[in-house]
Amino acid sequence: MAQFIEELKKSHGAGELRLSHKGEQVVLMGWVDTVRDLGGTLFIDLRDRSGICQVVLGSEQLNDLQLEVARSLRQEYVVAIMGDVIARGGKPNTNLKTGEIEVLAKDVALLNRSQPMPFQIADNVDTGEEVRLKYRFLDLRRAPLQKALLMRSKAALIAREHFASENFIEVETPILTKSTPEGARDYLVPSRINKGKFFALPQSPQLFKQLLQVAGFERYFQICKCFRDEDLRADRQPEFTQIDLEMSFVTPDDIMAVCDGMLQKMFKHILNVDIETPIPRITYDEAMARYGVDNPDVRFGMELFDITEDTRDSAFKVFSGPATGGGLVTGIVVAGGASFSRKDVDALTEFVKTYGAKGLAWLKRNDGAFSGPVSKFVDVALEKALLEKAAMKDGDIALIVADMDASVARTAAGRLRTHVAKSQGMVNPGQFGFTWVTDFPMFEKDEETGKLAAMHHPFTSPRPEDVSMLSTDPLKVKTRAYDIVLNGQEIGGGSIRIHNQDVQAEVFKALGIGDEEARNKFGFLLDALSFGAPPHGGLAFGFDRLVSIMSGLDSIRDVIAFPKTTRAGCLMTDAPSEVDDKQLTELGIKRLD
């Protein structure tokens, strides 16, 4: 028997073989996908990264020893096959790319056995995530996950090529860095040498990339891990990957143009989808007014209407109260929605309640008349507003949210819009809808403390024309910040940064951060800004989200090789885990309990 691996090298990927290889002797190595033992002849589907190929193991080509090996094969055993590519003896299998050929084995070797699988290695597996995550190395054998990670690899390569061609330099920044109380909760790492002190894992390389601009690199990028100790979602992991970039001497337009270029290349080369550039832009205010959210899904219309002014004198207090009290009356018109059942509407009501809305008012329009419990309150002004402003037609339903808190009403209506669109099949899943959202507010009010908080981060540059309002009317200040949104998900965001110490000081003041506190937390940045910092700005893409949308997967877990659960743990390694007291002592740490 020939020595596989040492002498007989793997010659082809199983999935690469075609009729054009007919007559060639090949060596395949991979996993047994399925075995079909017919007694005299035995077929196996041999699988490797490239795909699947049928191998025929028969008594005419193999000796008794080899046949014994063949008969012992089970699913997921690792095998090596040497044989000839021949045209299929039976009918071609149209389900396989290699379906016109098969490999007639002349030698077979068992490279390794496998325990029975906890679940089947198939494209569509109905096994729950709990089991799949525990055996992630098996889940990753499945073609959909292999494809997703391949796409991710290609996307990263295109990003690197793009930024390199645009004269960017890739620079690594520290993973062990300084905790800053701004933004998300930090993951902390105790310092053994400096007992009682801690590093933080970076939430993003934000400050370092700015320092690289001060250092004169002018164009920096990096594909880097970031860490945030917050509660998780389908699109949020405790550690995730950003494509991070920063540029000197630029306007927002310059940065957006570079990013447009990267997205254009990725979508063209990976999906063969043409993105028209420049990608359209709308302001934050416009996004909020038209879509109710700052991450609008622009693949469909059904924009929000605002009937606040038209319901001021309404006899319906649910409307007139918010309308006259500084609140908002808004909603959507669903074309054909008059066919919604009571149950449908009840479900939508429950949906908006999760966003803090008190309820959902609805009006159906049929045969030129309104119906529904609120219809008795439809006066001339409201009728005019719904028919003209909201363009409601026969067969439609208007879903209306009114609230004293305008942002509650807007958010509820905005989320309702995408919820209804998805459930009504108004969204084409193969379509990609990009938009930039620009001119974000500088501050938002923290509901708990009543203090101002930075919406993006405190180094975001206000629009030059708004700087004077920093002290007088900070909530009105808009910034040179921008998010890139794809299919209703934020896939990136950035800003022009403050490069002027005086402006930075004013922002800290508005945030209630004193001189001493600022120096303590960001001293090195303030220092740097005082040594000839160039005007600069940048952006970071959420790489996992971008790849998950490109691959049509709902969860970023599907595009991360070894993701964590919603409890921020790893079911495969059982991390996080307890450590020895000895380790803690060495770090100067004591358990509380």
Next chain:
RNA sequence: GGGGUGGUAGUUAAGUUGGUUAUAACGUCGGCCUGUCACGCCGAAGGCCGCGGGUUCGAGUCCCGUCCACCCCGCCA
């Protein structure tokens, strides 16, 4: 921190009003089979009904608590 869905064989599920022996399919194991391709046929094994407590003559089923997975709100850019 809050709300929701789920947890029964290796996997996916069924399990009636609480009723005595907890089903099925796939997988696994054994046997047969030379053109299958989710091969087929015959047979077998396989259970802490997530865990703990309670109600009851009796709990997979009802109640309380708890753990885990997923989805959402808050949080997070």
